[in-house]
Amino acid sequence: MNTQRHPHLKIKLCVSGAAETGHCGPNALEKAKELGREIIKHGCVLVTGATTGFPFWSAMGAKEIDGISIGLSPASSEIEHVEKYKLPLEYLDLIIFTGFGYSGRNLLLTRSADAILVGCGRMGTLNEFTIAFEDDKPIGVLEGDWEMDETIKEVIKRAHRGLGKVVFDTDPKRLVEKVIELVNKDKISR
Numbered sequence: 001m002n003t004q005r006h007p008h009l010k011i012k013l014c015v016s017g018a019a020e021t022g023h024c025g026p027n028a029l030e031k032a033k034e035l036g037r038e039i040i041k042h043g044c045v046l047v048t049g050a051t052t053g054f055p056f057w058s059a060m061g062a063k064e065i066d067g068i069s070i071g072l073s074p075a076s077s078e079i080e081h082v083e084k085y086k087l088p089l090e091y092l093d094l095i096i097f098t099g100f101g102y103s104g105r106n107l108l109l110t111r112s113a114d115a116i117l118v119g120c121g122r123m124g125t126l127n128e129f130t131i132a133f134e135d136d137k138p139i140g141v142l143e144g145d146w147e148m149d150e151t152i153k154e155v156i157k158r159a160h161r162g163l164g165k166v167v168f169d170t171d172p173k174r175l176v177e178k179v180i181e182l183v184n185k186d187k188i189s190r
Contacts, residue, residue: 014113017054024120025145033061040067059091120146138182
């Protein structure tokens with residue numbers, strides 16, 4: 001069996017976060033952009049829920065340095081994506097229209113990525129985190145001027161399962177590096 005990793009395979013890192021960011025604090029959107037840029041600088045592909053807010057800003061950061069940005073939409077078509085869900089088309093190279101609404105999209109989103117990076121978030125972000133945690137995916141939690149990082153720490157504590165493959169950091173670059181290290185442990189290599 002050939003165990004050499006194909007050079008064309010890129011690590012797919014999903015950014016999960018709030019679509020509505022009014023509660024996220026003053027630095028959240030710049031941190032999201034920085035996270036998107038770091039994903040690309042490390043040779044990875046950005047995957048988001050094709051939404052507004054924190055994920056949108058990470059896609060903006062990725063595209064600022066000509067990275068690849070893929071979105072998984074809850075809608076079944078471009079018209080539904082824009083008109084029903086009121087979601088953007090900008091800063092995405094490819095949008096996959098799942099047609100499964102938010103909860104179905106969240107499942108496909110987390111399973112299609114190699115790891116999840118969580119920023120400021122709300123219920124959907126928590127849903128994506130719990131799916132990834134249950135699936136034993138590598139997860140990076142960006143700590144900042146928001147509550148989601150503390151909420152996730154509490155969820156992990158109350159789950160009585162240990163930390164799993166979850167890492168925390170306040171710096172987007174260090175967080176991406178920690179997550180890539182975890183992802184590489186699950187990759188086929190020589």
